[in-house]
Amino acid sequence: MPDSLNLIQKRRLHLQAAVGELGARVVAALHQSVTCLKTQERELAERIIDGDLLINQQRRSLEQECLVTLAAYKPAGEDLRAVGACMELASELERIGDYAADVARILVRDVEGTLPAEPVAAIVELALEAIGMLEQTLAAFMANSNEATLRAAVANESAVDREEDAFIAQVLERMRADAAFAATGTYLLWIVHNYERVADRATNVAERAIYVVSGHTPDLD
Template sequence: MTDNLSLVQKRRQHLQSAVGELGALVIEALNRSVDCIKRQDLELAERIVAEDAAINRHRRMLEQDCLVTLAAYKPAGEDLRAVGACMELVSELERIGDYAADVARIILKNGKTPLPPEPVAAIVQLASDAIGMLAGTLSAFTSNENEAAIREAVSMEEQVDREEDAFIEQMLSRMRSDASFATTGTYLLWIVHNYERVADRATNVAERAIYVASGYTPDLD
């Protein structure tokens, strides 16, 4: 019985570590997408879109690994919750990776049309906050942190929402006063919404991490 428990725990640690590795790939893609916006680097945008396929493949392999663990090792209690959470989180992370690719596609669609520096700076700030939330929640999950630490990791969720609301109002105001800004403004609104969704999904990660640690799922959104 002791040996079986040890094997289950090793499998759980392996899966949580693998989720962390997938998360690192996603965070790298997000950071590169921010760099892409700042520099309007079309070549980098193309690479981000192309490399999204690797994140998708990683997700599928991890899902299979989780299923094998459930079938072969029959985890229970906190270990079962952790393996189930890993299955859900790989899906969340794959979708978050899509946001980085979506931002890159918008940059490609915009082409060489200059993006105004002030909205870009606001997007970079919001993106940094959202990516920080995701990194914090993933670290808490892979390190089996307690509920207080997990909640702290997503404490900026309301701040990100406020930043998006203010950004939307600024863009709409400028679009109303300057019709020629409509296309660029629309692209910027699409971009900022992708990063706000990163923050939303970071709270989903936090909810699953708290479920593993405590056995209940809070509503953090």
């Protein structure tokens, strides 16, 4: 880090880097869960569930570092907003990681047999959109990007909501027509909702990042 940076600025950069590392682990878990949805590989599902413990530990460590920074360095202004945002993003990212683990648990513990290809493909498309939003938002946060860039990163959130609504309608229609599809349909609805929540929380991340650079918190929902 440049010598010209003062101690709090160095701490801020360190904490932002830690958020980036946690975010990368969460994004990797989400991509693994999409692969697991397509393959229904039990071993992969178990690895995702086990990996969630590491995400939880990393979150607690990052929160502790944020608290120590607040107490020891007493940041102000944008630095204070950044440290506070890092602590909040640790919680947001840990919860997003839970969605990947929840999908894996459904696949390994609830689903019996092979999920139908067409609804799985629809969920995968939605999931990749939501994960892409999170990736772009984290990249913008790490780069201290401006508000316009952060808003653009989550511009597809409404589209993801509409896709989920359309998917739910199709699955419910099939469930009404075929009672034997009820359990499978329920699992599909649980899974798609987890990925829709990724998009929602990516929007939360963008709101906190905008607060850091601008001092105000927009409502992006």
